[in-house]
Amino acid sequence: MTPFPAASDIADARIVDLFAGPGGLDVAAHWLGIPVVGIEWDRDACMTRRRAGLDTREGDVRTFSPADFPDATMLAGGPPCQTFTVAGTGAGRVALDTVLTLVDAMAQGDDVRSRIAEFDDERTGLVLEPLRWALQAHKAGASYEAIVLEQVPAVLPVWEAMASVLRSIGYSVSTGVLRTEEYGVPQTRRRAILIARQRSNVVMPIATHRPYRKGANREFGDSDRKPWNTMADALKETRGYEFSVVSNYGTGGDPKARGRRTCNEPAFTVTGKVSRNRVFDANGIEVERFTSAEAGRLQTFPLNFPWRGSDIAQQIGNAIPPRLGTHILAAVMGISDLLDEQFFAQAIDGDWSRPPEISDLVQVS
Incomplete structure (x- = not known):
């Protein structure tokens, strides 16, 4: 039994995950049976990843390129959010217009490395790395079949600008801000998402749970959705x-x-x-x-996920919730109908040291 429907043109998907952190998206890929290698520069996050058995390349994303991962068919990335988040420095939000200008310049083939180096905080420029990878792969005639990007809501204009560039080189693209509790995560969190796919239309995952409203009864609301998880x-x-x-x-x-x-x-x-x-x-x-x-x-x-290293709270806070990541990956691959509560119950509440096989969790026709 194969993980994905035979009709899928990315049935042999392999992901390279930029800024992989402790493995939020990688855990999601693991649950779906997709091989993934993550690039991460934080030593403590790498300790967690290795203890969890997640394939890891420790280092700076900027020193790698698509040529280093020739088997990858999917590109994923969640660049550091600290300069864009409301709780952070705000340097990224201040530099937003410049970032958008650089997106246009990269689309024209310009080398923008010297301009990126002018940012007050080097982390601001890292939001452009996924576009560099996508354009390099396209130029080499090896475009990724699919792309998944996530960041804080303030980065949505950057994703929208990148979407225009990706459409110009043959991708179907969807962008938007998703609320984690609407996908069964027991937490309110908003993330700006970009998903793109070659040769097939792509749409954001359909919300499965009701939105949280302070003071509201979780049992009331859209009858087609489940109550939020607590x-x-x-x-x-x-x-x-x-x-x-x-x-x-x-x-x-x-x-x-x-x-x-x-x-x-x-x-x-x-x-x-x-x-x-x-x-x-x-x-x-x-x-x-x-x-x-x-x-x-x-x-x-x-x-029982094996957190390791120091500042574990920061590792946890930096990660994309694996359950949301699963919905996003399933949407870009067109297999959302394979996800249900039994899937997530066995994946999330199961024993990480004995991860379930995808064939045990979903029935593929």
């Missing part, structure tokens, strides 16, 4: 009691006005500061904060 759902094995979580960030412009959510709601966005979230039981007594395993589970990593 922290209590995700942590039923480790937190067998009612609890609430206090946000690390202020609301309404007041840094002291910290939001609070109960365990019957999705988690706040899991960031690199997740280990600082204060947790209280139903009596208002402060209890143990989230462990690394629990924080990872809120991102939809299995509870």
Whole structure:
């Protein structure tokens, strides 16, 4: 039994994942039975990846090229978000117009490396690396069959600009901002996504769960969607009691006005500061904060995923939730109908040391 329908023209998919981090998208690919190699420069994230058995090339994406991965048929990447995120430096948002100008220049074949070097924060220019890879592969006559990119919502204009370039070289492209809780992740998080595919139309994955609304009943809403998943759902094995979580960030412009959510709601966005979230039981007594395993589970990593190295909270916060990554990969490959709750239950709640075979999780006609 093969992982993908025989009619798929990317049945032999192999992914090269730029800025792979500890493996959010790689875990998703692993669940789907797709070979993937990840490039990552953070030593601690590489320690986690290797302990998890994920194929890893430790180093700077800028020192590699498509020629180093000749078997790859799919390109994926989630460049560092720190200069674009609201919680970060903001350097990327300030430089957005320049980034968009460089996208146009790259489409014309210009060498923009010297201009990228002028950014105040070198991480800002890394958002352009996936386009470099895509254009180099196309020029060499070896275009990727599919491309998947993700970043914080502020990067959506960059993805839209890249989409125009990719369409000009033969791709069908879709871009948009996805909400993680609408795909079964027990956490509210928004990600700007680009998916592209050669010789086949591509559309964003259809949401499977209801959007979170503060104060709303999770049972009410679009009857075609499932209720959002909660922290209590995700942590039923480790937190067998009612609890609430206090946000690390202020609301309404007041840094002291910290939001609070109960365990019957999705988690706040899991960031690199997740280990600082204060947790209280139903009596208002402060209890143990989230462990690394629990924080990872809120991102939809299995509870026994083997986190290693230092600053594990940052590794977890940097990752794309594997469950969302699975929906995205399935959409670009046209196999979304193979995903259901049984698939995710066995993948996420299973034993990472004995990962399930794709043939055990889905039935392929």
